[in-house]
Amino acid sequence: MADRTITLLIVDDHPVVRDGLRGMFASAPGFEVLAEAADGREAVALATRLRPDVVLMDLRMPGGGGVEAITELGRLGLPSKVLVLTTYDTDSDTIPAIEAGATGYLLKDAPRDELFTAVRAAAEGRTVLSPAIASRLVSRVRSPHGGSLSAREREVIRLVARGTGNREIAAELFISEATVKTHLTHIYAKLGVKDRAAAVAAAYDRGILG
Known part of the structure; x- marks a missing residue:
């Protein structure tokens, strides 16, 4: 080269x-x-x-x-x-x-x-x-982090906990709405939940939010 x-x-x-x-x-x-x-x-x-x-x-x-x-x-x-x-x-x-x-x-x-x-x-x-x-x-x-949320996923769940919609999350993090949905899918899977409310509750329960 x-x-x-x-x-x-x-x-x-x-x-x-x-x-x-x-x-x-x-x-x-x-x-x-x-x-x-x-x-x-x-x-x-x-x-x-x-x-x-x-x-x-x-x-x-x-x-x-x-x-x-x-x-x-x-x-x-x-x-x-x-x-x-x-x-x-x-x-x-x-x-x-x-x-x-x-x-x-x-x-x-x-x-x-x-x-x-x-x-x-x-x-x-x-x-x-x-x-x-x-x-x-x-x-x-x-550092052990099996199953834990990535830094980006933590940012997404923090915004979800504030009641922020997908479009606003996308704008704030400079990512597409489709990427937000992908992050949420991963978050639900890692936390063993099926919706936003349950994800926020589980995140508080595990000390991810506090």
Whole structure:
């Protein structure tokens, strides 16, 4: 991969961030930015048409979040590798992104050279994780959590407990309504319940809510 130009698609809802990243890669040899997208839906459309080597993906964006876009790119079988570049390092962001198929996960405070190295590695299909994310994932794997709710599922059940509807939950968490319903299905299965009220009651009973 070092002997050819790596093509990129930059996905971020902030024009200033996109401009900065485009300028950064334009000044470095071996990279070509094919296009920019302001949300996940636009990213999927552009990636399908342009087939970049690497999609540099933000996560929380109005009009289509990164995790949904990563999932859709995987479903379409596109060869593009996704490298998440975001300011968010919580489990509720990192785990879904990696489960959806992201090749790597970096934070926006990563040094310029680290970003270049990560893009090259992602283009080769190698996993790249910022040190902070890597240590969190290791801790998570080592801690027993069989059957417990994921961080994202906890966020969903907390909002359900407040009486928030699926559409509002989707808007607050920057995910689709279909994803909210999927999370609820998993929550019901893990808690052994069949509806929202029973899920909230079980979550209080188990100390998940309190």
